Amino acid sequence: MHLGMPFVRPRTHSDYWLYANLFSSTCPVAIIDDVVGAVIAFRSHDLSHEVYVQDVATHPEHRGKGVTRTLLSTVSEYAIQHACTRMYLTSEPDNIVAHRTWLALGFVNIPDDRTEHGIEVTTDAKGPGRDRAMYELDLKHRQLDQPVAGVTSH
Numbered sequence: 202m203h204l205g206m207p208f209v210r211p212r213t214h215s216d217y218w219l220y221a222n223l224f225s226s227t228c229p230v231a232i233i234d235d236v237v238g239a240v241i242a243f244r245s246h247d248l249s250h251e252v253y254v255q256d257v258a259t260h261p262e263h264r265g266k267g268v269t270r271t272l273l274s275t276v277s278e279y280a281i282q283h284a285c286t287r288m289y290l291t292s293e294p295d296n297i298v299a300h301r302t303w304l305a306l307g308f309v310n311i312p313d314d315r316t317e318h319g320i321e322v323t324t325d326a327k328g329p330g331r332d333r334a335m336y337e338l339d340l341k342h343r344q345l346d347q348p349v350a351g352v353t354s355h
Contacts, residue, residue: 227252229275231259231268238268242276244285252280254290257299269302277340286341291333294322300334308336 220228220241231238238259245251254276259268273288280288290308292299294317304310313323313335326333 226279227276229272231263231272233263233268236260237263238272240272240276242288244280244283250284250286252276252285252288254288257290270306273306277338281340286339287337288340289335289337291323291326291335294318294320294332294334296334303336306338308338311335311337 224241224243227240227242227244229240230236239256240254240258241256242252242254245253254273257269257272259272277288288308290303292303297318297320300310300318300320310321311323312321315322315324320334322332323335324332326335
């Protein structure tokens with residue numbers, strides 16, 4: 202996850218233990234000989250029809266090869282099997298590569314209080330000074346494309 206800096210913040214070993222042992226259905230890891238990507242996502246206990254994607258990271262040497270698509274497809278399959286109707290995530294407004302990726306995967310940038318670089322942004326979405334672009338994928342009408350051959354997610 203440290204390769205995702207500055208947009209993805211590495212967590213502690215105990216956090217990764219928690220994700221692997223308590224949220225493994227929504228925290229897949231992509232393996233091509235070694236770990237090349239990971240998603241940290243959670244199904245809401247309060248809004249059980251929603252899945253929040255907290256972090257997505259793909260090793261720089263494997264970007265553009267379908268790793269992110271495969272990982273998020275794994276999460277969306279879980280979500281659909283559990284009657285979830287929405288996946289959503291946030292991204293820093295200046296993360297243009299992520300913005301393009303989310304749109305290419307079918308997520309919609311949710312309109313909000315301002316626009317930066319052509320991206321809708323929510324002021325203070327994650328607390329004071331932590332503005333974010335918000336994205337959602339409507340699972341009632343769309344599922345991410347099938348995983349890419351050669352990429353295994355666990």
